[in-house]
Amino acid sequence: MQKKYFNYGKQKISKDDVKAVVKTLNSNFLTSGPKVKEFEKMFKNFVGSKYSVSCTNGTSALHIAFKAINLCNGDNIILPSINFIAAANMAKNLGAKIFLADVDPLTGQMTPENLLECIKKNNVKKVKAVCTMYNGGLPLNADKFFKIKKKLKCYLIEDACHALGAKYSLKKNVKVGSCKFSDISTFSFHPVKSITSGEGGMLTTNNYRFKNFAEKFRNHGIEKKIEKKKNNWSYEVVHSGFNYRLSDLQCALGISQLKKLNNFVNRRKQISKIYNKLFKNNHLIIKSTNKNHQDIQSAWHLYIININFKKMNISKEKLIQTLHSKNIGVQVHYIPTFFQPNFKDLKKNKVKFKGAKSFFKSALSLPIYQSLKDQEVKKIAKIINSTLIRNAKK
Numbered sequence: 001m002q003k004k005y006f007n008y009g010k011q012k013i014s015k016d017d018v019k020a021v022v023k024t025l026n027s028n029f030l031t032s033g034p035k036v037k038e039f040e041k042m043f044k045n046f047v048g049s050k051y052s053v054s055c056t057n058g059t060s061a062l063h064i065a066f067k068a069i070n071l072c073n074g075d076n077i078i079l080p081s082i083n084f085i086a087a088a089n090m091a092k093n094l095g096a097k098i099f100l101a102d103v104d105p106l107t108g109q110m111t112p113e114n115l116l117e118c119i120k121k122n123n124v125k126k127v128k129a130v131c132t133m134y135n136g137g138l139p140l141n142a143d144k145f146f147k148i149k150k151k152l153k154c155y156l157i158e159d160a161c162h163a164l165g166a167k168y169s170l171k172k173n174v175k176v177g178s179c180k181f182s183d184i185s186t187f188s189f190h191p192v193k194s195i196t197s198g199e200g201g202m203l204t205t206n207n208y209r210f211k212n213f214a215e216k217f218r219n220h221g222i223e224k225k226i227e228k229k230k231n232n233w234s235y236e237v238v239h240s241g242f243n244y245r246l247s248d249l250q251c252a253l254g255i256s257q258l259k260k261l262n263n264f265v266n267r268r269k270q271i272s273k274i275y276n277k278l279f280k281n282n283h284l285i286i287k288s289t290n291k292n293h294q295d296i297q298s299a300w301h302l303y304i305i306n307i308n309f310k311k312m313n314i315s316k317e318k319l320i321q322t323l324h325s326k327n328i329g330v331q332v333h334y335i336p337t338f339f340q341p342n343f344k345d346l347k348k349n350k351v352k353f354k355g356a357k358s359f360f361k362s363a364l365s366l367p368i369y370q371s372l373k374d375q376e377v378k379k380i381a382k383i384i385n386s387t388l389i390r391n392a393k394k
């Protein structure tokens with residue numbers, strides 16, 4: 001029998017998910033129907049925002065968000081240098097001028113200090129927008145970024161694709177997506193994320209203008225005036241939008257999954273705890289950033305370890321290959337944006353990117369997903385510990 005391969009992330013689909021999708025398949029609406037509205041309502045109630053607008057994926061959510069704030073040719077936007085490429089691609093497609101900020105070498109997240117350094121060193125006169133990203137799912141520094149946004153009078157978008165289910169404050173039960181500290185938050189329902197709809201995305205906001213724009217932009221820029229309801233064949237195209245609609249089939253799956261989100265997050269937390277315990281005495285792991293933070297709750301999207309390769313006889317590339325050969329699908333989140341050929345001009349940014357380079361050298365994402373069993377987590381940790389120790393400098 002073929003050995004089980006442990007990818008770094010994976011969906012958990014149960015019978016009730018399948019039932020929900022099949023029920024919708026047999027209904028009158030496969031798209032633009034009641035499940036879309038139900039999913040959006042449930043989502044905004046869950047995160048605690050005023051509005052939520054579904055769309056095809058996390059990338060289109062970012063595209064819509066950037067268009068909603070009217071990010072245009074030549075506008076300055078600041079992004080973390082460790083990031084999934086979607087935000088940079090969308091900003092570049094709109095002709096915006098991208099400035100990359102350095103990140104913390106252990107979390108891979110841009111800090112408020114990194115953001116201010118980026119503005120100062122690049123002498124950015126007018127910042128149109130900052131887009132943060134909670135790498136791994138831990139929403140650090142949201143309140144501090146909000147203070148900077150107010151001072152700079154710019155927009156703050158949270159690419160919260162890793163952080164569905166996370167809380168800025170456990171005591172006050174303030175969830176990521178509530179937009180307490182941002183103008184817009186964006187989410188992805190790709191299978192490796194907190195919940196899945198196959199492919200899918202959502203943006204949340206407390207601003208009616210952004211919500212209104214988003215609903216039109218994801219549907220070709222079409223506006224249906226309420227007073228024309230009797231005459232409902234009529235519509236007006238008010239701007240050049242896209243077809244970014246999420247179908248009822250996908251929303252049915254999203255609804256079914258959202259009901260289980262708290263359980264999913266708790267399971268991920270349990271897995272992190274097991275890893276933390278088993279890696280505690282491994283001197284080759286610099287420091288786990290996966291520990292509990294006092295009043296912040298992570299979505300535990302990734303379990304990242306930072307390895308001290310100075311103490312190792314093996315390169316990171318070789319280690320990844322070795323672990324893959326042992327059926328452990330580790331990943332790197334992410335290659336710094338300035339190393340990508342499409343963004344090589346951003347290396348000219350005045351920031352040195354010491355943190356991003358160090359994070360990229362040391363960080364490895366281990367398998368974490370809700371259906372991983374305790375015994376499997378222990379087995380993975382054992383293989384990682386023994387592989388690291390075997391390849392340590394004497």
Ligand SMILES: Cc1ncc(COP(=O)(O)O)c(C=O)c1O
Pocket residue numbers: 056057058059060083084086087133159161162187188189190200201
């Ligand atoms: C941080 C981040 N932003 C954006 C995206 C894009 O989401 P999607 O794949 O749904 O387009 C992802 C997905 O991998 C992500 O991790």
